[in-house]
Amino acid sequence: MATGATSIPKPLPRVSEELAPFFAAARRRQLVVQRCDDCGTLRFPARELCAGCLSRRASWVPVSGRGRVLSFYVMHQVYHPAFAAEVPYAVVVVELDEGPRLTTSLVACGPAEIRIDMPVEVTFEDRSDQVSLPVFRPAAAR
Numbered sequence: 001m002a003t004g005a006t007s008i009p010k011p012l013p014r015v016s017e018e019l020a021p022f023f024a025a026a027r028r029r030q031l032v033v034q035r036c037d038d039c040g041t042l043r044f045p046a047r048e049l050c051a052g053c054l055s056r057r058a059s060w061v062p063v064s065g066r067g068r069v070l071s072f073y074v075m076h077q078v079y080h081p082a083f084a085a086e087v088p089y090a091v092v093v094v095e096l097d098e099g100p101r102l103t104t105s106l107v108a109c110g111p112a113e114i115r116i117d118m119p120v121e122v123t124f125e126d127r128s129d130q131v132s133l134p135v136f137r138p139a140a141a142r
């Protein structure tokens with residue numbers, strides 16, 4: 001890829017009204033997921049209906065930020081110029097200790113070092129004045 005591609009900003013997620021509590025929590029360095037107000041099922045990403053009981057009532061609740069790598073894949077192609085300097089990079093699916101799964105990034109860990117089931121913990125990357133993204137880093141075994 002051309003030199004200078006790293007100056008292209010990475011695309012930011014749209015902070016919809018539905019996701020505003022998630023991003024507000026991330027600014028406070030807190031990871032939250034939705035919990036059904038009726039049956040307690042945790043879910044991420046946000047959904048209108050509970051998969052457990054079809055309730056529409058839910059609240060955002062903090063979770064530990066700890067989990068394990070459930071699966072991952074390594075991107076070798078440049079699909080967006082903002083990521084050109086980072087290929088190859090991994091996209092990981094983290095299963096939180098509480099159950100919900102997030103598709104995210106692993107930092108402080110090269111693609112060759114990632115292992116299924118490795119323990120990880122959340123950290124946050126500030127991408128703009130409004131948007132901080134939860135990403136994960138290797139955690140001590142427990």
Ligand code: ZN
Nearest residue numbers: 036039050053
């Ligand atoms: Zn429910």
